[in-house]
Structures are given as structure tokens and as C-alpha cells.
Amino acid sequence: MIGKEEIRKLLDAKRISYEWIDHEAAYTIEDMVRMGLDKDMDVAKNLFLRDAKGEKHFLVVVRADKKVDLKAFGTSFGLARLSFASEERLKKHLGLKKGAVTPLGILNDTEKKVTVYFDKDFLGMDRIGVHPNDNTASVYLSVKDLFDIIKDHGNELEVVEIPH
Numbered sequence: 835m836i837g838k839e840e841i842r843k844l845l846d847a848k849r850i851s852y853e854w855i856d857h858e859a860a861y862t863i864e865d866m867v868r869m870g871l872d873k874d875m876d877v878a879k880n881l882f883l884r885d886a887k888g889e890k891h892f893l894v895v896v897r898a899d900k901k902v903d904l905k906a907f908g909t910s911f912g913l914a915r916l917s918f919a920s921e922e923r924l925k926k927h928l929g930l931k932k933g934a935v936t937p938l939g940i941l942n943d944t945e946k947k948v949t950v951y952f953d954k955d956f957l958g959m960d961r962i963g964v965h966p967n968d969n970t971a972s973v974y975l976s977v978k979d980l981f982d983i984i985k986d987h988g989n990e991l992e993v994v995e996i997p998h
Contacts, residue, residue: 835929838940841966843972844983852975861933863898866963871972872898878904878956880935880958882887883923884916891927896936896996906997911951934969937980942967946988952981953996962991 836844845852860866866877869996881894881902885981896902908916914977921932929942956962956977962973984991 838968850979883916884919891948893950903997936965949990
């Protein structure tokens with residue numbers, strides 16, 4: 835599994851500019867705000883979802899201050915009855931535990947089956963803050979660099995308008 839230190843090594847190897855902050859465990863956006871880690875609300879909120887049959891999995895990434903209408907999202911993209919995936923599925927597909935969901939978890943998706951949906955709100959932002967596969971740190975990097983990491987890994991990534 836790719837963890838926090840492997841993420842740091844990957845960013846350094848790719849010569850990606852980033853800011854790294856170690857902190858106490860942050861399980862929610864509210865925890866991040868309380869610790870002052872929400873830096874202009876460029877922190878990502880991540881939802882790991884599954885379809886009705888549990889055959890397809892999705893990582894939906896929105897700004898911390900945005901709520902997601904799951905029914906409208908599913909309808910918009912032809913996905914039947916979306917729901918939150920179990921902690922077992924989260925561990926199996928992204929190698930993560932509840933409270934540490936991050937787009938960088940995609941690097942643990944060896945089968946490259948999880949589709950990543952980023953809200954188009956990120957397109958106008960210089961950077962994004964995410965956990966480096968561990969909720970005791972946050973890494974702030976350019977949105978483009980994060981997109982490139984995901985695409986280079988081979989997962990499908992779509993930038994769309996997420997209904998709220």
C-alpha cells in the first residue's frame with residue numbers, strides 16, 4: 835500500500851511543488867477548519883461511493899464547503915442509486931480508512947476501476963489540499979499536478995459539475 839511517506843517520495847521524484855503540514859488526525863472537514871487547515875477553502879471533501887449493485891465505485895471530490903446531492907449526481911451520470919461505500923470497500927479499493935479519504939488513495943487502486951469525479955469548481959483554483967493517504971498530514975499542491983498523478987496512474991478522471 836502506498837502511504838504517507840511514499841506519497842512524499844512520489845511528489846519529490848516528480849519534482850512537484852507542494853506544502854506539507856503534519857497535524858493531529860483530522861477525520862472531518864470540521865476538524866480541518868478547527869485546526870486552520872482549510873486555507874481559503876481549497877481543501878477537498880471526498881466521497882467514496884458505490885452503485886446499487888456494488889459493482890462500480892466512484893470517488894467524488896468537491897470543495898470543502900459544498901454539499902453533494904447524491905440522487906441528482908447519480909441521475910446526471912446515469913448511475914443507479916448511489917450510496918456511500920462501506921469501510922471494507924474503502925480499504926479494498928483505495929487502501930484507506932474512514933476519515934482519511936483522499937484522491938491520492940487512487941494510487942492504491944491496483945485494478946484502476948475507481949472512477950474519479952472532480953467538481954469543476956477546482957478548475958479556477960491554484961491549489962488543492964488533500965490528505966497524503968493518512969489523515970495526520972495535509973499536502974497542498976496544484977490542481978493540475980493532482981490531476982496528472984491520477985491520470986498517470988491510469989484511473990478515469992472526469993471534471994464535471996457536481997449537483998448540490
